[in-house]
Amino acid sequence: MGMVDLEKASPAGEPQTEAPQRSDAEGCLVVAVRIPVRIVVLVLVVPVRMVWDALVVCGRVLRDTVLRPVGRALARLGWAVFVWPPVQVWRYVVVPVAKGVAWLGNVLLVVPAVWLYRWVLTPVGQALAWFFRGVGAVLAAVGRGLYAGLAWLARYLVVVPAGWLYAWVLTPVGHALAWCGKGVAWCLRMVVTGIGTTLYWIVRVLLVLPAQALWRWVLTPVGRALAVVGREVLDALGHAWRVAGHVSRAVGRFLGTLLRWTVAEPARWVYRSVLTPVGHAVRDTVLRPVAEAARSVGRATRQALASARLSVRQALASARLSVRQARADVRRMLFGEPVRGRPVDRREPSAAEARTLGSSTTALTKD
Template sequence: MDLEKQRDVRAPEGEGCLVAAVRLPVRIVALVVVLPVRMLWDALVVAGRVVNDTVLRPVGRALLWLGRAVFVWPFVALWRYLLVPLGQALAWLVNVLVVVPSVWLYRYVLAPVGRGVVWVLRAVGVVVAAVGLGVYRGLAWLVNVLVVVPSVWLYTWVLTPVGHAVLWCGRGVAWAVGVLVGGVGTVLYWVARVLLVLPALAVWRWVLVPVGRVCAVVGREVWDALGHAWRVAGHVSRAVGRFLVSLLRWTFVEPARWVYRSVLTPVGHLLRDAVLRPVAEAARSAGRAVRQVLASARASVRQARADVRRALLGAPKEIRPAPPAPVRVPGTQGMRK
């Protein structure tokens, strides 16, 4: 239904017989060609995702951590614990040995000397400016008399009339040349139009335009067929993928799940209830019995050691002998003194 809707939406109105004759074969051929490519593409996409999730990402994270450990962290430690303190020490030395003496030299030596030199230069400049102004005025008068006045007379009474005459002659020659060039251009225009433009226009109108329209229709149909075949191949590829997943599930996963749930789980519960729990309880009982026997033996040894000490050295008057420790006999619930 989806494919039919897409085909109905994409179909233009007023299609001719050429479109109908080209569309079906092109789409069949495109589907046959594109289907293996689409299935191969989907398989490569799935394999790429699996490889990316299981191999590339862990390897990339390991390489990233290794790169940080080998390249980043040593340089960070070198910068933080060696270069920064060394730079601070060098900056302090430069400030003490260069900047402070330079500021003192500029403030108390160079600045006063510079102010004196500027004052002297200003005085010399005033004198030089007065002399230069007189020389400039004299030279300006000479240039005006010797150059400017003769040049103005020459431009007004000689160059201007000659220029007007030359301009009038140039306009006449330009008009004659324009007329000649216009006539030649008109003749060449009609010759080129008759020999080149009209045949080229006929070829364009009666040959190239129909061929272009046919090629455009064929190209559009081929493009639409490739898109349609790619979508159909995608549906087919997904259906094949679902079939393979279902086959793998019902062939391996579900039997393994059934064996685990119906066979291994009851057998495990039976072994746990019939063998492991009684063995563990017996081991715990044996451990308790051994601990009780060892406690009784330690109490007996302490009592015997105390009796021997009293027999050899006598009991101290201030310290009363401790009562014997209660002894638990295995297999009884009460305590015996």
């Protein structure tokens, strides 16, 4: 009834519960330590954070402008020096040599070994196997007889006397020794138990109980206080690091804005208002005429070279024609005119005797 009376129903019909309370309630020690520690840590951490952010920016710039290009160049150089030559040697030297050695080994070793195994060793091995099977059968028969005889002798000369000795001599002696051992073990156990109990209480009284008291009443409170101080120091470091980050970001933005308005914007204005018009004027008055003159000189040079090439080709053609005519004249002087072959009758009607589309007279009906 007490529990039912204390719980009041909410408008939705659900019981109202108390707000959860923190299990680690802050005491006066925490409140007294937190604010001074945070102030000291903030004063110490802000310069460190600003230096850290500056080093991070410098490191990124160094990485992007120096280390990464140098690393790529070194990687390419290493590939060209250490990777490409071994690959080429492997591909064009080691692999062909290995294939040649493998083919030579196959021809000189594998093929003769297979032939020797198939036509020499296999017949010899089969013959030896047949011989040894016969010998083994004979030896097995002899061995079975010897085994049966030895087994009978061993049974009646060794096993039966050993069984009698075990049953009538060793068993009673073993029982007596076991009973004596049990008695001695009980005595030793009682002595060891007494000694162990005495040592246990001595160690407990002299070491364990003082150590427990020291742990409970000295080390535990000191440890809790140090834990509170350490936790507050860590929280203060985290808080100061975050605040220092905001401060460093604000300082960085201020410096960036200052550099932009003192260096970047004037440089941009100078580039846009001074250098660009000057560059356009230099381009229009100097560079373009020089480029046109250079292109004109280039065109004239190309035309002259084309004319020279054409003249050289014509001269070479004339020289070849002259040499060919001189060779023909020398051949005619030495061997005379070449004999021309007689025309061959191809047995075809002439144009007058061929059939025409506008006449009914053909070559077959003509007189």
